[in-house]
Amino acid sequence: QVQLVESGGGLVQAGGSLRLSCAGSGIIFTFNTMGWYRQAPGKQRELVAAITSGGGTNYAWSVKGRFTASRDNDQSTLYLQMNSLKPEDTAVYYCNTAPSTYYPWGQGTQVTVSS
Numbered sequence: 001q002v003q004l005v006e007s008g009g010g011l012v013q014a015g016g017s018l019r020l021s022c023a024g025s026g027i028i029f030t031f032n033t034m035g036w037y038r039q040a041p042g043k044q045r046e047l048v049a050a051i052t053s054g055g056g057t058n059y060a061w062s063v064k065g066r067f068t069a070s071r072d073n074d075q076s077t078l079y080l081q082m083n084s085l086k087p088e089d090t091a092v093y094y095c096n097t098a099p100s101t102y103y104p105w106g107q108g109t110q111v112t113v114s115s
Contacts, residue, residue: 002027033097048060049069089113093110
């Protein structure tokens with residue numbers, strides 16, 4: 001059974017940092033390009049970071065230079081280091097394959113940045 005479980009969210013002040021994790025099970029994690037997505041209230045879900053199986057990364061302009069995606073293929077785990085957080089980063093964060101999503105969405109992890 002495919003399962004993606006996100007964790008690490010929380011409440012942080014602007015300028016702070018958080019590190020998100022995504023644990024995948026039941027999927028061929030190693031060969032997939034994986035992505036971090038977020039959905040803010042009233043907005044569509046958007047892809048903010050993608051990382052290839054070899055570690056190559058690509059970021060949305062809104063997070064470039066502040067967010068860093070990484071992965072541990074042996075542990076089937078994806079990470080997102082988020083620095084210099086802004087109130088506009090407030091959203092529920094999810095992981096999935098990228099740019100096309102192949103698996104059911106997990107429950108996500110809430111990130112709230114206060115000003």
